[in-house]
Amino acid sequence: MDETPCSACPLRPLPLFQGHTPEETALVQSLKRREVTLPANETLIHEGQTDAPLYTLREGWAFRYKTLSDGRRQILSFLLAGDFIGVQQKMADAAAHGVDTLTDARFCVFQRDSLWELHRQSPTMGFNITWLTAHEESLVDDTLLSVGRRSAEERIATLLILLFKRAAALQPDAGVGGVPFPLTQQHIADGLGLSLVHTNKTLRKLERRGLHHIADARLFMRDVRALARLADLWGDGRPPQRPLI
Amino acid sequence: MDETPCSACPLRPLPLFQGHTPEETALVQSLKRREVTLPANETLIHEGQTDAPLYTLREGWAFRYKTLSDGRRQILSFLLAGDFIGVQQKMADAAAHGVDTLTDARFCVFQRDSLWELHRQSPTMGFNITWLTAHEESLVDDTLLSVGRRSAEERIATLLILLFKRAAALQPDAGVGGVPFPLTQQHIADGLGLSLVHTNKTLRKLERRGLHHIADARLFMRDVRALARLADLWGDGRPPQRPLI
DNA sequence: CGACGTGTTGATCTCTCTCAATTAGAGTGG
DNA sequence: CCACTCTAATTGAGAGAGATCAACACGTCG
Numbered sequence A, B: 001m002d003e004t005p006c007s008a009c010p011l012r013p014l015p016l017f018q019g020h021t022p023e024e025t026a027l028v029q030s031l032k033r034r035e036v037t038l039p040a041n042e043t044l045i046h047e048g049q050t051d052a053p054l055y056t057l058r059e060g061w062a063f064r065y066k067t068l069s070d071g072r073r074q075i076l077s078f079l080l081a082g083d084f085i086g087v088q089q090k091m092a093d094a095a096a097h098g099v100d101t102l103t104d105a106r107f108c109v110f111q112r113d114s115l116w117e118l119h120r121q122s123p124t125m126g127f128n129i130t131w132l133t134a135h136e137e138s139l140v141d142d143t144l145l146s147v148g149r150r151s152a153e154e155r156i157a158t159l160l161i162l163l164f165k166r167a168a169a170l171q172p173d174a175g176v177g178g179v180p181f182p183l184t185q186q187h188i189a190d191g192l193g194l195s196l197v198h199t200n201k202t203l204r205k206l207e208r209r210g211l212h213h214i215a216d217a218r219l220f221m222r223d224v225r226a227l228a229r230l231a232d233l234w235g236d237g238r239p240p241q242r243p244l245i
Numbered sequence C: 001c002g003a004c005g006t007g008t009t010g011a012t013c014t015c016t017c018t019c020a021a022t023t024a025g026a027g028t029g030g
Numbered sequence D: 001c002c003a004c005t006c007t008a009a010t011t012g013a014g015a016g017a018g019a020t021c022a023a024c025a026c027g028t029c030g
Helices: A022-031 A114-121 A123-149 A152-169 A185-192 A196-208 A224-231 B022-031 B114-121 B123-149 B152-169 B185-192 B196-208 B224-231
Strands: A032-038 A043-045 A054-059 A062-067 A073-079 A098-101 A105-110 A212-215 A218-221 B032-038 B043-045 B054-059 B062-067 B073-079 B098-101 B105-110 B212-215 B218-221
Touching: A022 A032, A022 A114, A022 A123, A062 A185, A062 B123, A073 A123, A073 A185, A073 B123, A114 A123, A114 B123, A123 A152, A123 A185, A123 B062, A123 B073, A123 B114, A123 B123, A152 A185, A152 A196, A152 A218, A152 A224, A185 A196, A196 A212, B022 B032, B022 B114, B022 B123, B062 B185, B073 B123, B073 B185, B114 B123, B123 B152, B123 B185, B152 B185, B152 B196, B152 B218, B152 B224, B185 B196, B196 B212
Parallel strands: none
Antiparallel strands: A032 A105, A043 A098, A054 A105, A062 A073, A062 A098, A212 A218, B032 B105, B043 B098, B054 B105, B062 B073, B062 B098, B212 B218
16 A cells, blocks of 8 residues: 555665665565555464565564463564564474564565575675574574573663664664663563563562663663673673683 | 595585585685684684684584673584584674584685675575575574573473484484484583583483483484473474463 | 453572582593 | 593582462553
8 A cells, every 4th residue: 555665665774774776676676565564462474384475574573483382482583673584484394483563563575585586686685685694693692692691680681782772773863762662571581581570570670770761662771881781791892801710 | 635625525415405506516616715624622713703704514513602701601503514604703793603613523614705705606505595594593593492491301302302303414324323412511501501410410310211312422312202292392393283371 | 340461579489500529431641 | 550630420419590379550441
């Protein structure tokens, strides 16, 4: 219906999408099939679904997840505007992951074989895809480090910092007045491998200490330094210290 | 020195590498710089190193990992012959991961920009790279599900099954006499977000129950069904049950 | 108004961690 | 051949972070 052409995509001004030639934009446009909008808390891709098309998240928040047969759920990553969805879906000998929305969301839909067409017709775009895929993986790597080796406090501090960064990068003012934060505590718990109750208690503890504040689906960072210290994160570049012991 | 040409690469007969044309093989050969061999328990890529070249693991086992500044380590994935190393390294705003060998290992070394050359000169190969990268991520996804939501017993069962599958796929007899298993219990612990002691106790419990057996760096599966039940894994395709509650 | 989803808090319970000690093998040097 | 050292595996005991159970508060909505 009221679909935006790729050439006027609101995501184009973002740093990530700089440098696309008009031809490349036209190519993407030609592969795009349609757009879909979904309300919050709906399923875009069902777990185990194998024939899902390729999506791009144009607006809103979503997340990828896997569940065990008894219902335990692990959120694998959160998806923000500009993220790719479904590259991993292809040819899974292991069952794939599901994708649900966190907010009302709008997706661009591409045919499954667009991935190949993109590679074939534009090596540059193809290269970008691998880069994006690799980058996606590095997000999961970070989460795995958290879930595997950080305490609850540290995990939450890490999540807040990383999500804040990503959300702030999407808005011009870089988040001075806070950034959108549509996750419920259940989502945080499922993203960090914690129970809902313990997530709540830890979140409250950090908030009471004045490290952050969450209200009306917005996240405010009150003491990034303290959070970063907790998270054992140093913006860019790790300090030159090696394991001390 | 005694380097094998790509056309005679021992990995070529594997299903993953079928279907490469002679031209594609020649292209890879032209981008290959050299080979390196490393003894067991050595570092191929240091954590935080940003200028690492691209590698292919030709023979042996290795693993990717991240550590916190106090020494806590999380193994992100295990690498077997045929695996790609270093695609994620590029342009990391977060510090990258390290790569260590588990056994004596042999790597093929490619220039950093080979990734781009490959895309430019052969869309097919470029497409394969994204596919491989996406597949790598799905391995990490699986581990994240384990570490986030499975109990110690379940995690170990899952790891044994998945590693057995991968190792068996690399040998003609499909692992009837067991497969190589060069991990120490510390590696298992670091790969599953467990402590060494608890890993040992859980491993022994499963072994005493007759589910598996590890000896002389080899893994024998004694009761795959029981392990799969524990792991909540069903070979291919998830049973049609939805979360029950 | 009752039902529901989300957040909050207190009280147990338990899985897993940490600490400590021992065993077994491989390698080294005398 | 035998101390000596190192690494990996093993086992017991006690401690603790986080899970589970149970209530309750609050806002939204049909």
